[in-house]
Amino acid sequence: MIDEYFNGIIRDVNNVIADYIKGDIKQLYEASYYLFQAGGKRLRPLMLVCSSDLVGGERKRAVLAGASVEVLHTFTLIHDDIMDEDNLRRGMPTVHVKYGIPMAILAGDLLHAKAFQILNDALEGLESTLITKAIRMFTDAILVISEGQALDMQFEDRKSVTENEYLDMITRKTAKLFSTSTGLGALIGKATDEGVKKLEEFGLLLGISFQIVDDILGLTANEEELGKPLYSDIREGKKTILVVKALEIATEDEKKIILQNLGNRGATKEELRQTADLIKKYSLDYAYELADKYYKLAIDRLESIEWKNELAGKALKYIAEFTVKRRK
């Protein structure tokens, strides 16, 4: 039942994306469309459409808005991979590895504009104040995500980061787009201000939980599950919640080993594995509990909203559960 519901949304969203991402400059549109074909869970459009359904919104608008959020997300992935020098994503060479950095920058820019084009079509015919609000929500998200990515890069050069700084960074980099997805679904579904706010909070809390689980998987999943090289977070010096926590409580000698290999792109596999084991020893339980805490807060928020569509509510619960229990 829920599977069918999800598959219907994903099919419609994918059709919109395929419809919009085409044009007469072959290589540019190929590079722009490449990552959509490589897979992806379409979590954000699912959350957007479910949120719209939950408050009784128009499905056609929600599907368009869902596609716009996925296109936006994909633009950030393409540019992030260049900045982080990541070579694999979803088990495939990243866009800049396949098409070169200039074309990858341009493909990201094209998708950034496409996201607005699709959003604009999703909003056509709504009243003026609603359109302005929706576009403000969308642009705010991109600004905040850019700030989050800047913080993420700055943290790579820092020896220590506090848990609060970490939470601020992932709130901007990851959770903001989750809250924008659920909030935008509610907004164009013509929810009350209160409804929009609660669904935004649900998305934000879930997004924090999602990123913590992502950090955990970076040190516990295998290469196939990850779709990228093992321990790339360590190699890039990412200050994940596991690193933040381990550096807080490891012994001085252990800290030294961790800091030696963190951000060392020349570290051997054995050094990386040893470092990962050290980090996990001190942080894995803590990180799981933290992810669970935000997951439960998210569910609370979801249950405080009036559900106009039982299936959509159950689907959002299912998505929330999936984010903390997933293996990839």
Place this chain on the structure above:
Amino acid sequence: MIDEYFNGIIRDVNNVIADYIKGDIKQLYEASYYLFQAGGKRLRPLMLVCSSDLVGGERKRAVLAGASVEVLHTFTLIHDDIMDEDNLRRGMPTVHVKYGIPMAILAGDLLHAKAFQILNDALEGLESTLITKAIRMFTDAILVISEGQALDMQFEDRKSVTENEYLDMITRKTAKLFSTSTGLGALIGKATDEGVKKLEEFGLLLGISFQIVDDILGLTANEEELGKPLYSDIREGKKTILVVKALEIATEDEKKIILQNLGNRGATKEELRQTADLIKKYSLDYAYELADKYYKLAIDRLESIEWKNELAGKALKYIAEFTVKRRK
């Protein structure tokens, strides 16, 4: 009189830009604001505000929309400089040279979103259909500009390009943002559909003339006027109108010399100068005449519109004249 008129617009536009491009992540906002302080003619906002004035639009909206177009233009400059490996712009190190490629990509992305944020504020309170039209015009421009940049890069790897292909490329890469500036000014100034169309055509024709003159200056201006290294177009293998024309009519031996040095990043100063002289011999007169042809067509279009503001009309004429007569 016209000077005062221009200065007032530029001051207001600069204030809006300074107001919007700030935030709590210091390095990101510094990198994003950097190029605005390095100068720039603010041609596009001037054209937008003059077009709005010409049709009797609200000045406050036009200034905001003008700022959004300048912010958009600046985002494309930052990303283009990375793609083209340009190290100097407006006489200063380019953003990626000063802040690194990752921060430059991110600064461009931030400005891209900021452009929409400012535009959205410019449109607030207008009727729904007008907002949708304006955002469609703006997103279309970015898509077309990205296509133009892709063509420009593809042409670098090609031995020959026809004049029509060249005109198609610069129409997308450069002229489209000129026509969007004048068209958007007319649209939010509540011009008739006919008025919007004619002002778009004026901008497009002027933009083509502008790019041809830019190509000419690339081989005739000095380094200080250019604000970038001499003959960088040749070093990067750009298929400017001068190159297109010269390759069409030079002798086989001369063609060989031109093709040897075009796109050769290791060419000596003497080789570059020799190549530039060869190219100019065959193309300079032709290029000037072509620029003049488009300039005159632009003026015709401008004169076919009903002017509600004499000063704004004269100002647009002045801008048009400046684009063909400028030395930088």
